[in-house]
Amino acid sequence: MPSERCLSIQEMLTGQRLCHSESHNDSVLAALNQQRSDGILCDITLIAEEQKFHAHKAVLAACSDYFRAMFSLCMVESGADEVNLHGVTSLGLKQALEFAYTGQILLEPGVIQDVLAAGSHLQLLELLNLCSHYLIQELNSFNYLDLYRLADLFNLTLLEKAVIDFLVKHLSELLKSRPEDVLTLPYCLLQEVLKSDRLTSLSEEQIWQKCGIYAAFCALRGNWCPGISQWDDKTASCEVVGTQLPLPAHGRAPAIHPLWPNGCGYSPYSCPVPPPCPSK
Secondary structure, three states, X not given: OOOOOOOXXXXXXXXXXXXXXXXXXXXXXXXXXXXXXXXOOOOEEEEEOOEEEEEOHHHHHHHOHHHHHHHHOOOHHHHOOEEEOOOOOHHHHHHHHHHHHHOOOOOOOOOHHHHHHHHHHOOOHHHHHHHHHHHHHHOOOOOHHHHHHHHHHHOXXXXXXXXXXXXXXXXXXXXXXXXXXXOOOOHHHHHHHHOXXXXXXXXXXXXXXXXXXHHHHHHHOOOOOOOEEEEEOOOOEEEEOOEEEEOOOOOOOOOOOOOOOOOOOOEOOEOOOOOOOOOO
């Protein structure tokens, strides 16, 4: 009988398939992190507060525009073995590197400020995003103003929006339980809250009254009065921190609140227009 011809591997297989390893990315990153921990095959040493941290330029540049520019452009640091980092703490840098090499980070009150500063300075955008989500989960009626200041300081737009949404939803109850905090709201924050279409917990008249109290409080502090300005007789409306509010249903503006200082030159229908909020 004639011998059968042996088929080659190429002749036996047909088709083309993209094969994907579920563990390769994680295993490579884990190996790089182990090298960092052992201090082997690293090509850069970062220094913060006199504490040294070994790392790989390629890993840092892959997750940070700050390091990408530092190592790829004609900067002094591109050929250096050590780089002193100013504006970050050793704790913040340690946490930032942990995230860069593992994709995860343990956030808690004792480290969040350092991590935010490091993430902002080193332009680790995904780290800042995780910080925002952590702070949003911690948001409550006692810390919303502090968290808003953090959002403004580090340009955390997700957190800033969460604070605005929180105030829109809870403004009525906050005015009852913690009115002194509402009186210290920054102008920009109050503006965003009052112009929201979802602010349904207060009637139009209540909004008028609260704006009057807020403006009087600003006047007492000697600050610009950002409450109410430029009354328009034709439209029977008043520009309240950038939002057109109509008169209440009964057709007349509420009386000036007793807190309004006599003889100060302020009125609910005419007060200096505050300086615009700084653009980000």
